[in-house]
Amino acid sequence: MIVPLSKLGPEGATFEGEDPVEVLAWDPSPRDVVHAAGPMRWRVKAQLFGSELVCTGRADALFEGVCCRCGGSLSRRFGDEFAISRRVAEGDTEADLTSEIRETILLALPNHPVCSDDCPGPPVPKARVAGVAGERAGEGGADPWSALDALSGGTTHENKRPRTRKTQNNNNQ
Numbered sequence: 001m002i003v004p005l006s007k008l009g010p011e012g013a014t015f016e017g018e019d020p021v022e023v024l025a026w027d028p029s030p031r032d033v034v035h036a037a038g039p040m041r042w043r044v045k046a047q048l049f050g051s052e053l054v055c056t057g058r059a060d061a062l063f064e065g066v067c068c069r070c071g072g073s074l075s076r077r078f079g080d081e082f083a084i085s086r087r088v089a090e091g092d093t094e095a096d097l098t099s100e101i102r103e104t105i106l107l108a109l110p111n112h113p114v115c116s117d118d119c120p121g122p123p124v125p126k127a128r129v130a131g132v133a134g135e136r137a138g139e140g141g142a143d144p145w146s147a148l149d150a151l152s153g154g155t156t157h158e159n160k161r162p163r164t165r166k167t168q169n170n171n172n173q
């Protein structure tokens with residue numbers, strides 16, 4: 001993003017545009033969960049105060065990859081607002097903000113990006129959903145002790161639980 005200083009009136013000027021994805025200089029690695037996939041987009045308000053150029057705005061870029069919460073595909077813009085101040089020399093005709101804007105975007109990229117703020121997370125196994133629903137209703141949920149009884153040939157869980165407790169007491173004494 002290059003600010004043409006000659007086009008800044010006393011009130012400054014606002015610029016909108018984008019730079020190609022290559023400007024982000026993304027160095028791909030097999031360990032990347034996401035990668036830069038779209039142009040660097042920006043909106044900049046630039047104003048000169050004497051020799052001080054003040055630029056505020058917002059920048060983002062499209063990233064694609066794998067959601068760190070649900071494991072699904074991710075295609076989402078990440079970016080942030082920025083404020084840049086820099087001294088310009090007399091005779092300068094433009095100011096290049098590309099590296100600052102690139103840095104804004106890369107710093108805004110989360111360590112664990114998710115596909116959306118509402119990402120529900122990984123799908124819950126159906127058996128577990130049924131179990132939770134049964135517990136909430138107070139009935140209908142499978143009793144894990146009954147399942148164990150069936151496997152061990154009919155010993156009831158009433159007999160098993162105290163035996164466990166007794167063992168623990170003996171250990172404590």
Ligand SMILES: [Zn+2]
Nearest residue numbers: 067070115119
């Ligand atoms: Zn997700």
